[in-house]
Amino acid sequence: MTEDQTTMAAALRIYTTDYCGYCRRAVALLRRRGIAFEEIDVSDDPTTRKWLRERTGERTVPQVFIHDGAVGGCDELVELDESGELDTLLAITTKASG
Numbered sequence: 001m002t003e004d005q006t007t008m009a010a011a012l013r014i015y016t017t018d019y020c021g022y023c024r025r026a027v028a029l030l031r032r033r034g035i036a037f038e039e040i041d042v043s044d045d046p047t048t049r050k051w052l053r054e055r056t057g058e059r060t061v062p063q064v065f066i067h068d069g070a071v072g073g074c075d076e077l078v079e080l081d082e083s084g085e086l087d088t089l090l091a092i093t094t095k096a097s098g
Contacts, residue, residue, distance in 0.1 A: 011090055012066050014039050014062050014063070015052055016042070022075075025078075026074040029078065
């Protein structure tokens with residue numbers, strides 16, 4: 001893992017469950033884009049689920065955090081990606097390959 005990938009991994013965390021279709025969709029988007037991330041499975045972790053509810057006000061997963069700020073779930077992640085804001089939030093510099 002490069003230094004940039006390590007920084008990005010720390011920058012984006014996604015809380016998921018193993019039975020959530022929206023979680024799989026969000027993770028697939030991140031993998032397709034080549035964005036490093038930390039995935040935290042809360043399927044059997046009521047303590048972390050409670051913390052997520054308190055932190056985000058939401059009971060659903062996935063919950064995506066960028067630089068420790070909650071940005072929402074799958075729909076919000078897709079919107080950020082489509083608008084280009086995901087790159088901005090992650091401070092990714094898109095470089096032309098060559």
